[in-house]
Amino acid sequence: MYIGIDLGTSGVKAILTDDNGALIASASATLQVAYPQPLWSEQDPAHWWQATQEALDNLASQHSLAAVKAIGLAGQMHGATLLDQQNQVLRPAILWNDGRSEAQCRALTQKVKNVHSTTGNLVMPGFTAPKLLWVKEHEPAIFSNIAKVLLPKDYLRFLLSGDFASDMSDAAGTCWLDTEKRDWDDALLLACGLTRRQMPALYEGNQITGYLHSQLAERWGMDKVALVAGAGDNAAGAIGCGIVEPGQAMLSLGTSGVYFAVTRDFRANPQSAVHSFCHALPDRWHLMSVMLSAASCLQWYADNAGYPDVAAMFDDIQQNTQPDDPAIPLFLPYLTGERTPHNNPNAQATFFGITAATTRAHMALGVVQGVSMALADGIDAVHSSGIQVDGISLIGGGAKSPYWRQLLADVTGIAMNYRQGGDVGPALGAARLAQLGVTDDTTSLAKICPVPPLEHRYTPDKQMTDHYMKKRQKFRELYFAVEPLFTS
Secondary structure, three states: EEEEEEEEEOOEEEEEOOOOEEEEEEEEEEOEOOOOOOOOEEEOHHEEEEHHHHHHHHHHHHHOOOOOOOEEEEOOOOOEEEEEOOEEEEOOOOOOOOOOHHHHHHHHHHHOOOOOHHOOOOOOOOHHHHHHHHHHHHHHHHHEEEEEEEEHHHHHHHHHHHEEEHHHHOOOOOOOOOOOOOOHHHHHHHOOOOOOOOOOOOOOOOEEEOOOOOOHHHHHHOOOEEOOOEEHHHHHHHOOOOOOOOEEEEEEEOOOOOEEEOOOOOOOHHHHHOEEEEOOOOOOOEEEEEEEHHHHHHHHHHHHHOOOHHHHHHHHHHOOOOEEEOOHHHHOOOOOOEEEOOOOOOOEEEEOOOOOOOHHHHHHHHHHHHHHHHHHHHHHHHHHHOOOOEEEEEHHHHOOOOHHHHHHHHOOOOOOEEOOOOOOHHHHHHHHHHHHHHOOOOOHHHHHHHOOEEEEEOOOHHHHHHHHHHHHHHHHHHHHHHHOOOOO
């Protein structure tokens, strides 16, 4: 058996799987986020450990863990967890969604001219490096005592096994990694006042980094158990969906929208705010576009327009609109700014083209179409790096709507694949990496990381794709027309 642990922002989830990948048991514990000042987002790492112990205690109470061979870790990326020489936490961890370090992003970009080509990414406040520059400038006493910088899941690893280690996919989100070489970049570390000695050792996601402390193994009824490196949350989610080979891609329709495509080599398009990261398996990378408000836009409109829920909104759309109706307004879906392709935290949502003929259902469909066109912009930004895919696997809560699945195929011109059990989490990917880490079978990847069975394939309707190509041009022109009016 294998354990996957996912340290999310809102909680810790632990699952138990067997050799066939079947879920045997699961447990979770909640976490809270602190917002001590505007733009700040922090958590106490001690709470991560408390929640992890609670989840594993719960898991052990449900099922014997005596047969567990390995544990995999997944988690929220980019967080800065700072330890002193005695391995004590120096301050609350600064999280992925913390926005205080915009000035430090500009400073690092100016200081290291090749940062974009080395990392494959723009320097953004979400990444770890500018967070450390902020600490250096604003909390110099804390900075001077830093002995180790760990990503969130890797702090759990230290407490579980005593090892300072990370995986390539998570490390690629720091802005300290040479993403093509899969190694720390000394110039980027130096620019932040750091050295390799303060960084964890790097491993591929399926490599063993250490073994569970004996007292913890005894507590949870386990023998000697290996810990594998694991993955950042998006890469782990891809592993859980079987997205492991070049040409495979997935679109996650959650609060945010994430498009994830696997490559065999390092590619980048930082100018369009595409993320270029290592995948969690050797000799693989991935490109990722991120839309900050995706399914959340649908929920926002449903709530404010008086629909009982998003499903009722889709019913109204299907009964009372046609997708090519000229009464449907354009909607820019930037409720919380935007990442790919605009990289504009000040972008705002906008309706355009409302007339006396516009109904609530027309506006609802305008929202769905606007989100879909923005997702298509992100997909195009990824594909501009030369990537080709044979269909896109849909996951996330938004993927439950058959109407939206077909609309996405029509807007993008790419087939959408809805798969059984498609709404999986990073914990499954972590468990699969754990299994790979202790498996000698050279053919094990396809067995352990299968793509879930196809439930339905949604192919584009050429007539509708042509319609949306024209509408997408207006959509893009609208953004650039109103961009100067966004508050700064």
